[in-house]
Amino acid sequence: MRLLTIETTCDETAAAVVDDSLRVLGSVVASQDELHAAYDGVVPEIAARAHLERILPVIEQTLARSETRPSEIDAIAVATRPGLAGSLLVGLVAAKTLAWLWNRPLIEVDHLRAHIYACRIAAGRDLFPCVGFVVSGGHTHLFRCDSPLDFTTLGATIDDAAGEAFDKVASMLGLPYPGGAPLARLAERGKRDAYRLPRPLLDETRLDFSFSGLKTAVRYAIAGPGGTPDATRLPDEGTRADLAASFQEAEVDCLVGKSIAACRRTGLSRLCVGGGVAANRRFRERLERSCREEGIELHVAPLDWCTDNAVMGSLGFESLRAGQTAPLDLDVVPGLVRR
Ligand code: KG4
Numbered sequence: 001m002r003l004l005t006i007e008t009t010c011d012e013t014a015a016a017v018v019d020d021s022l023r024v025l026g027s028v029v030a031s032q033d034e035l036h037a038a039y040d041g042v043v044p045e046i047a048a049r050a051h052l053e054r055i056l057p058v059i060e061q062t063l064a065r066s067e068t069r070p071s072e073i074d075a076i077a078v079a080t081r082p083g084l085a086g087s088l089l090v091g092l093v094a095a096k097t098l099a100w101l102w103n104r105p106l107i108e109v110d111h112l113r114a115h116i117y118a119c120r121i122a123a124g125r126d127l128f129p130c131v132g133f134v135v136s137g138g139h140t141h142l143f144r145c146d147s148p149l150d151f152t153t154l155g156a157t158i159d160d161a162a163g164e165a166f167d168k169v170a171s172m173l174g175l176p177y178p179g180g181a182p183l184a185r186l187a188e189r190g191k192r193d194a195y196r197l198p199r200p201l202l203d204e205t206r207l208d209f210s211f212s213g214l215k216t217a218v219r220y221a222i223a224g225p226g227g228t229p230d231a232t233r234l235p236d237e238g239t240r241a242d243l244a245a246s247f248q249e250a251e252v253d254c255l256v257g258k259s260i261a262a263c264r265r266t267g268l269s270r271l272c273v274g275g276g277v278a279a280n281r282r283f284r285e286r287l288e289r290s291c292r293e294e295g296i297e298l299h300v301a302p303l304d305w306c307t308d309n310a311v312m313g314s315l316g317f318e319s320l321r322a323g324q325t326a327p328l329d330l331d332v333v334p335g336l337v338r339r
């Protein structure tokens with residue numbers, strides 16, 4: 001059985017063909033980073049229009065790469081929540097049209113659950129129940145995951161997402177967008193304790209996150225109290241590396257601290273982590289060490305499946321098996337519904 005999955009929640013246009021033993025037959029991801037770099041962030045209208053141009057070529061290429069004819073596709077899964085409305089609509093219209101044309105079931109995929117499912121695909125075995133942690137450009141979300149389709153929110157960011165904070169601090173340090181990976185590279189040359197930066201909410205019992213105060217602390221460290229960094233007069237390379245390392249360490253402290261607290265609180269001893277920030281090497285190292293100390297089984301999505309991709313949409317097979325197919329008048333759900 002073969003599933004075509006489509007992903008257009010933010011700024012990656014992606015499709016994949018996966019079989020029911022979760023073997024990836026073909027996967028294509030068209031990134032839009034270069035279109036948004038000039039604005040230091042994703043511009044929703046530009047993202048939607050780029051999806052519109054790319055969606056059919058990406059699907060066509062995916063079918064070719066997976067040597068799959070349309071008649072061999074048994075169902076179509078599409079990420080419909082959460083994400084940018086215009087971006088989601090492009091993927092959904094494409095999926096609906098193919099479902100109608102090929103007379104195949106349409107399946108709705110929750111993008112955050114799919115980020116966790118990336119760990120399940122990589123492990124090749126059932127990982128539920130577990131604590132799920134999505135750390136991406138748009139989300140910082142801790143879940144209790146009783147099954148692939150049954151998630152309860154334990155905590156989330158109350159302001160910036162983990163990746164968003166990386167991107168904004170990277171921009172202050174004169175790094176290109178998206179800044180997470182370049183900032184992590186710069187941090188390798190810096191001292192992690194060079195600056196004393198806040199760890200917001202870390203000592204509180206709630207499992208929520210806040211990164212805007214940390215981001216502002218970096219801004220003031222660069223430009224003085226109340227100041228705004230001036231791209232033409234940035235600190236020298238060594239100072240920037242120290243700032244990057246100190247910021248990364250503060251954010252990683254919060255991410256690791258809260259995810260371990262979530263395991264303790266729920267009594268679950270398995271942690272699955274996905275989303276773009278899960279590609280961060282320091283975060284992975286620190287998580288591995290803490291999980292080892294706490295006796296927690298850790299699964300972090302492989303690098304290719306941390307950032308947005310359509311392979312993780314093979315979560316659609318779980319819905320199909322549960323008899324959950326979607327009607328052709330399905331709509332998107334851009335905002336987060338706290339469950
Ligand atoms: O999951 P993703 O592709 O998109 C969303 O669903 O948001 O995540 C992209 C985010 C960006 O903020 C990017 O800067 C961040 O992941 N990122 C990283 C690293 N690689 C990507 N952040 C920190 N360290 C990295 N190595």
Ligand code: ZN
Pocket residue numbers: 111115136275276307308
């Ligand atoms: Zn994502």
